[in-house]
Amino acid sequence: MSKKFVVAVCGATGAVGQEMLKVLEQRDFPCSKIIPLASSRSAGKKVECQGHELVVQELTKDSFNGVDIALFSAGGAISKEYAPIAAQAGCVVVDNSAAWRMDPECPLVVPEVNPQDLDWHKGIIANPNCSTIQMMVALKPIHDEAKIKRVVVSTYQAVSGTGQKAIEELENQVRRLMSGQPVVADVYPHQIAFNCLPHIDVFMDNGYTKEEMKMVNETVKIMGDPNIKVTATCVRVPVFYGHSESVNIETELKLTADDVRALLAKAPGVTVEDYPEKLIYPMAINASGEDDTFVGRIREDETIDNGINMWIVSDNIRKGAALNTVQIAETLIERDLVRVP
Ligand code: A2P
Numbered sequence: 001m002s003k004k005f006v007v008a009v010c011g012a013t014g015a016v017g018q019e020m021l022k023v024l025e026q027r028d029f030p031c032s033k034i035i036p037l038a039s040s041r042s043a044g045k046k047v048e049c050q051g052h053e054l055v056v057q058e059l060t061k062d063s064f065n066g067v068d069i070a071l072f073s074a075g076g077a078i079s080k081e082y083a084p085i086a087a088q089a090g091c092v093v094v095d096n097s098a099a100w101r102m103d104p105e106c107p108l109v110v111p112e113v114n115p116q117d118l119d120w121h122k123g124i125i126a127n128p129n130c131s132t133i134q135m136m137v138a139l140k141p142i143h144d145e146a147k148i149k150r151v152v153v154s155t156y157q158a159v160s161g162t163g164q165k166a167i168e169e170l171e172n173q174v175r176r177l178m179s180g181q182p183v184v185a186d187v188y189p190h191q192i193a194f195n196c197l198p199h200i201d202v203f204m205d206n207g208y209t210k211e212e213m214k215m216v217n218e219t220v221k222i223m224g225d226p227n228i229k230v231t232a233t234c235v236r237v238p239v240f241y242g243h244s245e246s247v248n249i250e251t252e253l254k255l256t257a258d259d260v261r262a263l264l265a266k267a268p269g270v271t272v273e274d275y276p277e278k279l280i281y282p283m284a285i286n287a288s289g290e291d292d293t294f295v296g297r298i299r300e301d302e303t304i305d306n307g308i309n310m311w312i313v314s315d316n317i318r319k320g321a322a323l324n325t326v327q328i329a330e331t332l333i334e335r336d337l338v339r340v341p
Helices: 015-026 076-088 115-120 130-146 164-178 210-223 257-265 318-334
Strands: 005-010 031-038 046-049 052-055 069-072 092-095 124-126 148-157 229-236 243-251 270-272 293-300 307-314
Touching (some): 005 015, 005 076, 015 031, 015 318, 031 046, 031 052, 069 076, 069 318, 076 092, 092 318, 115 318, 130 210, 130 243, 130 257, 130 270, 130 293, 130 307, 130 318, 148 210, 257 270, 257 293, 307 318
Parallel strands (some): 005 069, 148 229
Antiparallel strands (some): 046 052, 148 243, 243 307
């Protein structure tokens, strides 16, 4: 019988944590036990996974004794504090926050793109930013074929990326506006309903937001190529689930739109949806709940020699977070890496 693992889900009551439990169940992840962890506010609450009703436990320093794999999605501060404690206890951490992504000791992994980076893990593996993951899945096969020199990306990001409270804020604002009541903005600095906010995460000294700089820096680390130049504009839009991206790339070698379609048609984790004459192209409402990253509107950029435009859409909570995290854990098992060296 193949080995089963004790798995802790840290942040099990949150938007991503709930999806992690769902993905563990859907993929029949080999768990001998699942331990849902959250704050003291949620201790005693019940969650379900793999046919069992599980009682949420308060996260403490002792939570990881006897745990093989911990999936973290409880925010950066919790990851910063508890991931090293978990690794110290011999538990391999796959962390969905930004806390460890740029740490040179921590691999930053999209399993379809750079699974080999798991081989040098030291106990903590970082799950990339949601917008970066879907872009990597689509760009890796193109980079391998024609070497991408520059990426210009604009994102249209769903509120679920901010967490459960932001989902509720959009719902409440829509309801209030439709019944003529004034809106309350709490999670976001401005009304998000029927609006677009060119502001995700905090502003940095260079005028970009932290989210935009994540896309720049994480792309270089995941692709393992310091020469790829990325510039990003990240926008929060009133969509519940599914991030969309307009991506323009410049490659060293010439690729036609048909070449790109052919490359992506055989790429793992990608579905090409590109029949504009039939009004078929990727949309957030269709990508929601799906595992694949959808690519369409593939066309040559007529303003430069080797340029391609495309539209990339994926479920930010699944491939952008919970699914990618579980796929990392599955790849660790496949490569016999569920141990802290
Ligand atoms: P809780 O529900 O008990 O607050 P989201 O990203 O959807 O906002 O979810 C955040 C997740 O992180 C939730 O499961 C939340 O648990 C958890 N969390 C927040 N603060 C803590 C904390 N101090 N200790 C453990 N878990 C926490």
